[in-house]
Amino acid sequence: MIELKHITKIFRQEGRETKALDDVSILVPKGKIVGVIGESGAGKSTLIRTVNLLERPTLGEVFVDGQNLISMSDSQLAKARRDIGMIFQHFNLLSSRTVFENIALPLELDKTPKDEIRRRVEELLLLVGLEGKSDDYPSKLSGGQKQRVAIARTLATNPKVLLCDEATSALDPATTRSILALLKDINSQLNITILLITHEMNVVKEICDEVAVISGGQLIEQGSVADIFSHPKEPLTKQFIASSLHMEIPADYQERLQENQKEGKHALLWVEFTGNSVDAPVLSEVARRFEINSNIISARMDYIGGLKFGIMLVEFIGSVENENRAIEFLKNKNIKVEVLGYV
Numbered sequence: 001m002i003e004l005k006h007i008t009k010i011f012r013q014e015g016r017e018t019k020a021l022d023d024v025s026i027l028v029p030k031g032k033i034v035g036v037i038g039e040s041g042a043g044k045s046t047l048i049r050t051v052n053l054l055e056r057p058t059l060g061e062v063f064v065d066g067q068n069l070i071s072m073s074d075s076q077l078a079k080a081r082r083d084i085g086m087i088f089q090h091f092n093l094l095s096s097r098t099v100f101e102n103i104a105l106p107l108e109l110d111k112t113p114k115d116e117i118r119r120r121v122e123e124l125l126l127l128v129g130l131e132g133k134s135d136d137y138p139s140k141l142s143g144g145q146k147q148r149v150a151i152a153r154t155l156a157t158n159p160k161v162l163l164c165d166e167a168t169s170a171l172d173p174a175t176t177r178s179i180l181a182l183l184k185d186i187n188s189q190l191n192i193t194i195l196l197i198t199h200e201m202n203v204v205k206e207i208c209d210e211v212a213v214i215s216g217g218q219l220i221e222q223g224s225v226a227d228i229f230s231h232p233k234e235p236l237t238k239q240f241i242a243s244s245l246h247m248e249i250p251a252d253y254q255e256r257l258q259e260n261q262k263e264g265k266h267a268l269l270w271v272e273f274t275g276n277s278v279d280a281p282v283l284s285e286v287a288r289r290f291e292i293n294s295n296i297i298s299a300r301m302d303y304i305g306g307l308k309f310g311i312m313l314v315e316f317i318g319s320v321e322n323e324n325r326a327i328e329f330l331k332n333k334n335i336k337v338e339v340l341g342y343v
């Protein structure tokens with residue numbers, strides 16, 4: 001439904017050049033939800049804004065529903081954009097218009113008859129769970145309600161694609177979950193394809209089918225959410241996953257962490273289980289075979305992209321030789337083990 005091909009975007013400002021995107025290609029299949037995750041300044045906003053040509057790429061091609069947007073005339077582009085809805089972090093509602101009038105706006109611009117507008121807006125209010133809020137002004141609404149109005153407004157003209165630019169970043173965790181659930185509903189009920197950008201892996205985990213990681217304007221990793229969570233390759237991807245699972249190394253361990261192994265220090269491990277290994281009693285086996293005491297610092301089990309997934313931060317306490325043998329034992333069982341250092 002969306003295909004970005006070799007997109008490069010260079011901003012030129014006061015003689016300075018910034019390469020915001022560097023040869024980025026991304027494919028969003030029809031009916032899927034794809035997330036692009038990256039840190040601040042990675043190029044996420046620029047990337048999502050190229051999909052409807054709010055930002056024209058310096059190089060590359062943009063296809064939406066099989067149509068090449070770059071080669072279109074202004075009027076063709078205006079028509080194509082009607083199929084591409086967009087919601088933003090700060091909702092962008094008109095404060096002088098009621099909820100009803102905000103949602104009706106794109107229909108008024110389309111010169112839709114009044115009774116048709118009323119019918120459509122009421123349908124949308126129901127869809128986004130804002131029945132009874134029709135005559136309220138945005139200033140009376142919570143952040144979550146404002147985003148619901150923005151979603152209803154963008155759905156008014158039946159777009160095929162919805163672009164979400166950090167749509168939940170200004171919301172608290174509970175409201176974030178409810179808005180993500182609404183987006184998932186819209187995706188499955190209306191078969192709308194969604195491309196979203198975020199800096200939070202939780203958003204990806206919650207609703208995306210596929211994810212792409214962007215850093216310094218380049219896509220460094222992409223794949224299905226289950227694949228990326230179970231086999232992340234890039235350190236940045238691992239960092240995003242760790243922060244979404246609240247699995248950072250505690251500060252006191254971080255302070256004691258050393259690179260080299262020596263007697264009296266113990267291995268601090270990052271262990272990932274997927275598939276059969278999730279249910280295997282490996283730590284008790286390690287204890288029995290190698291006289292290792294496992295000090296579990298944190299552990300999480302989750303279903304991500306339909307796959308059971310476990311992750312653990314654990315200290316192996318034993319002799320140097322036994323710790324190494326135990327680590328080899330886990331690796332031979334196809335469990336992913338990374339020695340973070342020695343504490």
Ligand SMILES: Nc1ncnc2c1ncn2[C@@H]1O[C@H](COP(=O)(O)OP(=O)(O)OP(=O)(O)O)[C@@H](O)[C@H]1O
Binds near residue numbers: 011040
């Ligand atoms: N209009 C512009 N003119 C000049 N430079 C720009 C412009 N827009 C973005 N940039 C630069 O391009 C790079 C990517 O910015 P972008 O806003 O796409 O990143 P982002 O990942 O969305 O960051 P954030 O999460 O902080 O919004 C940054 O270095 C930014 O300073």
